Amino acid sequence: MSLIKRITLLVLFAITASVNAKSLHIYNVKGYTFTPQRELVTFTNMVIDSGKVVSIGDDSLGHAFPTAQQLDGEGQTLLPGLIDAHGHLLGLGASLLFIDVREATSAQHAAKMAADYYQRNPDLTWVQGGRWNQVLWPDKEFPNAAILDETLPNVPVWLERIDGHAGWANSAALKIAGITKETVSPEGGKILTDELGNPTGILIDTAMSLVEKHLPEQNRQLMQQQLNAAGEHLLSLGITSMHDAGIDKRTYDFYRELAADGELPLRVYAMLAATAPELPQMLAAGKVTTADEMLLIRSVKAYGDGALGSRGAALLAAYNDDPRNKGLLVTAQDKLPGLFNQVIGSGFALHFHAIGDRANRLALDQFAATFATIGGQELRHRMEHAQVIAVDDIIRFKELDIIPSMQPTHATSDMNMARDRIGPKRLRGAYAWRTFLKQGSILAFGSDFPVELANPFYGLHAAVTRQDRNNQPVKGWIPEQALSLTESLRAFTIDAAYAAAQEQTIGSLTKGYWADFILVDKDIFAIPAEDLWTVTVNQTFIAGEKVYQRD
The missing domain is CATH 3.10.310.70 (Diaminopimelate Epimerase; Chain A, domain 1)
Known part of the structure; x- marks a missing residue:
């Protein structure tokens, strides 16, 4: 036996001493994960203890953990649990x-x-x-x-x-x-x-x-039914964590109660709704987290404008197909300074919904002004959607450390009307994933469910191909903005975690991270890109515990 191999085994046996008999050794998998440094690595074996990853490696890993429960992965592909960085759980x-x-x-x-x-x-x-x-x-x-x-x-x-x-x-x-x-x-x-x-x-x-305001009241029983339905659905799709884009006080209390009792079905990073009358009290209560990290509240979601499809996105110039309309500002411009200062001054991140180029510019201007007066640039602020942006404004995301939180399937859903709405010139700054990545911005990907279907493999497919699930258009829509599969998967895992300040605990399967992972029916790095959307989840685990099994 070589000196290096003997040293490796001694280290592994030293690790074993702190691992109890309830640990889990998963072997015979095609494992992919990102390191904390965001590099893609592969493995065939993983050991878990107390809900966290102890080590990943090759077949020799199992020799160091003889008392661990054994799980044969049967050659399946193992991925980190996927994170949807923008959805609406209830x-x-x-x-x-x-x-x-x-x-x-x-x-x-x-x-x-x-x-x-x-x-x-x-x-x-x-x-x-x-x-x-x-x-x-x-x-x-x-x-x-x-x-x-x-x-x-x-x-x-x-x-x-x-x-x-x-x-x-x-x-x-x-x-x-x-x-x-x-x-x-x-x-x-x-x-x-x-x-x-x-x-x-x-x-x-x-x-x-x-x-x-006249709809039937949202009571706790209905909220529980909605949570149960959504949780079961998301776990079946391999989503182990989601970012809930705007919750009111009732939902805030509901989540905190469930988290205290260990009853949340998946990890939730919840953004407070800026429109909630109780926002000052929720901010004053401070950030919310739990020991098992199933719930984290450290941000506020605010609305800049509406959406492109309903011509509510706020544009710098009129819509091409509605010359008298420039869209709507859901939050008036004169209210932005007070809102930004209130949220950021409380130590919370601001996640700002901005679809049109005017809404994005106004938000960037206000982020810059607030940083100059009260600081807070380091809080992981985000632009939710960052959908249509004046080309000259894109670099400002990097300069101001604003994370573009984007949804790949929005591009493939909107391609049938986006050109009609804004014309070819403005499309140069629209759905511009590659442009953001090239300048060094970290992308957080999600789906905006239930606006889009929640399946993250639909999002991976759209990000890589810029096509719908009929593989149209043939060469992709604005194909120069497409990403590689590695880049896309990173945006649904470690980089989505970064956008919630969680990149040191989830989004990766390396030592000390929560063992959130999925087993799927296809090796996503070995199939044609056009088939990515067909991937099916067989099993889902959170903190090393199986929470979904395909029938």
């Missing part, structure tokens, strides 16, 4: 429990789906759900209340658009909300009207609250 649960009209081929089809749903659930006082997208319908026009009235004239209906930035109400819902031709659109929102000034049933951004 919103996903609601979408799984309510009517989903994502597959509707027209407004009339969506209305029929809603009516069929009500027939199956006749005790409902409201029909709720959504995920419609008029861009995919033949006329590409917003629907109206009259279409819903044809199938559901008496029960109120509220269906959110796929991006969550517009809602579709029937006449019964408009009546309950008291919305008439005299109703004034609130700041940061818009009530769409017809040529006679009558409300059409479409409410944009903050105007949605006019209906939403």
Whole structure:
């Protein structure tokens, strides 16, 4: 035996002395992970103790842990648990429990789906759900209340658009909300009207609250049902941690209660909603974490604008397909200094929703101003979506240490309308993952579920190919912005963890990190990129405990 091998075994046996008999040795896997230095490494064996990784290596690793429980990986591919850096946990649960009209081929089809749903659930006082997208319908026009009235004239209906930035109400819902031709659109929102000034049933951004405040109350029982549904779904997709983009005080209390009892189904990095009336009290309570690191609260989510699909994204120049419209500022410009100073001054990171180039520029300007006056640049601030950006503003993300938190499937979902909305020139700064990476920005990837489907392998596929799941367009949409699989996986693991200041405990499978990992049915580095979206999760583990097993 060589001197080096003898020394290696002595070190491994020394490690073994501190590992108890309940440790787990996983062998016969094709393992991939990133080191804390963000380098991709491979392994075939991993040892876990007390929920954390003890070591990874080759077959010789097992000799040092003879008392460990043995798990044959059967040649499966093992990856770190995937992290979705932007989603809505209870919103996903609601979408799984309510009517989903994502597959509707027209407004009339969506209305029929809603009516069929009500027939199956006749005790409902409201029909709720959504995920419609008029861009995919033949006329590409917003629907109206009259279409819903044809199938559901008496029960109120509220269906959110796929991006969550517009809602579709029937006449019964408009009546309950008291919305008439005299109703004034609130700041940061818009009530769409017809040529006679009558409300059409479409409410944009903050105007949605006019209906939403009349919806059935969100009680604890319903929240638990939503959490259960969402947790089960995400674990089946290999997501072991998610960043919840904007929670109110009720959800804040709910998560803290569950975390204290060890009942959260996956790791949650929750952002406080800037719109919550109780924000000052939640900030004053300080950052929230737990010993098992299942819950972390250290940031605030604020809204700069709306979404591109509903023409609510705030643009520097008018929309190409709506010359009188520059979008909406959900948070007024004059309120930004107070908001930024309040959040950052409390030691919390600010994660700012900005889709249009104007919203991004205003946020960058305010980050710079706040850093100059009160500091706080080191807090891992983020731009959520960072979707359409003036090319000259992209470098400012690096200069100001702002993390672009982006969603790959947004690009492949939006490619059917983005050029129409903003024209070819502005596309140069849109969905610009490669540009950000080239300048040294760290990317955090997510899905924005339930706006998009939560499956992270759909996101990996979109990031690498810039194609939809029909592999269109053939060469990819704006293919120069595509990433490698290594870069994309990093953005769903160690770099997503970095964006939550968790890169020293999750996102990697190296010594001392939580043993959050998945076993999947295909080696993602050995299959064609076009097949990435077909990968299926067989098992999911959090802190070394199996939390999902494929049937």
